[in-house]
Amino acid sequence: MFLPNAKLRDVFNEPACEKNQGKDARTRKVGCSKPLTPGAAAGGCAFDGAKIALQPITDVAHVIHAPLACEGNSWDNRGAISSGSALWRTSFTTDLTELDIVMGQGERKLFKTIREISQAYAPAAIFVYSTCVTALIGDDIEAVCKHAAAKFGLPVVPINAPGFVGSKNLGNKLAGEALLDHVIGTAEPDDAGPCDINIIGEFNLSGEFWQVKPLLHRLGIRVRACIPGDARYLDIACAHRARAAMIVCSTALISLARKMEERWDIPFFEGSFYGIAATSQALRNIADLLVRKGADPALIDRTEALIAQEEALAWKKLAAYxxxxxxxxxxxxxxxxxxxxxxxxxxxxxxxxxxxxxxxxxxxxxxxxxxxxxxxxxxxxxxxxxxxxxxxxxxxxxxxxxxxxxxxxxxxxxxxxxxxxxxxxxxxxxxxxxxxxxxxxxxxxxxxxxxxVREPAPWDSCPAVEDELTSTTSASTTSRAPEKFAHTTAKAVGQG
CATH class of the missing domain: 3.40.50.12380 (Nitrogenase MoFe cofactor biosynthesis protein NifE, C-terminal)
Known part of the structure; x- marks a missing residue:
């Protein structure tokens, strides 16, 4: 199925983006991404962007509804790391052939694939990605996912982001829309608290979010959902009960953060955990948002005490450098x-x-x-x-x-x-x-x-060496050439 124009316009019309709001109404409808040139390398398509944004959800089976060649980024995708299931690192594809496409067997094959995965792996959910081929031939992945979810008793989520609709960044945004439409808010946690937060746009590359999470834990702050780094499906389904959110990569998922604030009153800010000052400021902003949403005001003092302790330790380690x-x-x-x-x-x-x-x-x-x-x-x-x-x-x-x-x-x-x-x-x-x-x-x-490596080579710094090497090479070539030519000629004559 093609994406509705209304959906694309909604994704491009981002009120949280000052650059977008600076445009007139007509220009804003055109969108943010540069148009792709057919046949040119564009640095990633919408399908690629959607899969990048969702694949680090660890206990989900990711199914690519496409010919085999569409599934190119699977194992060790972007260096994200999981502390639990490794299912996300195994990619699945329906492997459509020309015969499947001509005979209209795409939807049937997709349903069969979902059934096999649910029986063999028992995932928490299955995400199904449409691609250029399956979108062009009109396979209705939403209908198949809905039927499979009812049949097998687990969430089956359609990710409608075929590559031809736009750039990788657009795919990131469409992935966020899929989470809003089909995942977030579909489950209720039984342990919601006043210090629950979401971290959005954090991919846990090389496990670096694990260096920040203990700091939050020491403050009594619980990460309800980190989207998508090292996330579980149920965590994201309950993300709407967080009290505040921090967005790390606004380019990819700012629309998700803004719409969660509109629907569930979850205030957010954009911050960074790179650098001592940025990390400290991020912790302060998180504590401030939580206190404004009803958390214990003592959280502010605990945060400042933690910052002072960690900054002193870090600067002590950095003094030698x-x-x-x-x-x-x-x-x-x-x-x-x-x-x-x-x-x-x-x-x-x-x-x-x-x-x-x-x-x-x-x-x-x-x-x-x-x-x-x-x-x-x-x-x-x-x-x-x-x-x-x-x-x-x-x-x-x-x-x-x-x-x-x-x-x-x-x-x-x-x-x-x-x-x-x-x-x-x-x-x-x-x-x-x-x-x-x-x-x-x-x-x-x-x-x-x-x-x-910056030093000159011996033959550059000493002309005598260069002359000797040149003369030796020339003499060797001259002496061998007639012999090689004679051998080749004799062989040719003998064969004749």
Whole structure:
């Protein structure tokens, strides 16, 4: 089934986005995402975005209703980690063939797949994703899911986000709409309390949310649902009983946070757990929202005491790194919440930011960066690899922090590089995460390999060696060429 135009307009019309509200009514209807160019690599489709936003829900079976090739991101998706079931890491597909499509067997095959999964794995729920092929041939996944849910006695949720409807970011938003329509509010918790919160847009990459959750636990704050990182289906179904919410990645799920506030009066704020100051401010904002919603006012004092204790411990650990890193220049080539939160985090230790990208960043993200960096030329939307290479090879930065796609630019420029995107292997959130981030930066910058690879090669520094190598190579080639040619000719003549 195609998505109704009304649904797409509703997703694009986001009142919580200042940039969107600055447009006139006609422009706002067009939407936020740039149109895709047919046949061009767009960096992810709507299906990809929806699956990224939902797959870390750990006890759910994720079924891709499509030919086999559509299921490309499954195991170790984005580096998210689960403390429980590993079912989410096993992806399922209906594996439609040409014969299935021609003979109209798609819906029947989907129902059979749901039945087999429910019997073999007994998941808490099954999420069914439509794709370009199944949407184009008109398979009604909503009807199949509704029938299967009644037949097998478990939630079967349709995720109607075929790839051709738009970008990966649109898929993120449509995933949030699916949770609102089919999951959140479908169950009632028996232990709701005045200090329950939701964390939205947190993916628990490399387990970094586990460095923040104990801090909240020490304050008596319970995370009712972390969406989607290390979440359980029932947690999300009961998320409407939280008293407050923090949104980590507003680019992806701000619509979900805003609509939950409208429906269930759950106030939210956008914050970050990257950096000491940002983590402390996030804890203060959470405590303040909970107190305003009826929690014990003593929570404010407990929060300040915890912040003082953790900040002192963190700064004590970081003291050894400050003289080694102060004044070092770092280039950030990332986006979203990291574009501003890491700027603050690194400047706390005395590192100089020579530039940061704001790709996929919101208006609020960009404004935070401008207030911190002051220099407009330090902020860029995107940089071509050639320009990035020139900047690094000319020594404008001592190190680059980015995702895996630009690591080879840094390595070619003989510049230290650290992965801070979703594929990273180290957790950088919270106070302990900040210490780990600085430790990794220190290890990268002071790695002796960089001084070695920057030295000229022996044949560049000593002309005599270069001449000798050149003459040896030429002589070897000359002496072998006639022999090789004679052998080839004799073989050809003999065969003739």
């Amino acid at each position: 400050r003289p080694r890193l102060e004044g070092k220049r770092v280039l950030l080539n990332t986006g979203g919440v990291k574009s501003w939160s890491l700027v603050d985090a690194l400047m706390e230790i005395g590192i100089e930011i020579v530039g940061t990208s704001v790709k996929k960043s919101t208006v609020e993200d960009k404004e935070r960066i401008r207030q911190t960096l002051k220099e407009e030329n330090q902020i860029f939307e995107s940089v071509a690899p050639r320009e990035l290479y020139a900047m690094l090879s000319q020594g404008h930065a001592d190190m680059m922090l980015s995702g895996g796609r630009t690591q080879f630019v840094a390595l070619k420029a003989k510049t230290p590089w650290l992965d801070i995107n979703q594929e990273r292997h180290n957790p950088y959130a919270g106070y302990d995460g900040m210490v780990e981030l600085i430790r990794q930066i220190d290890l990268a910058i002071h790695n002796p390999i960089w001084s070695q």
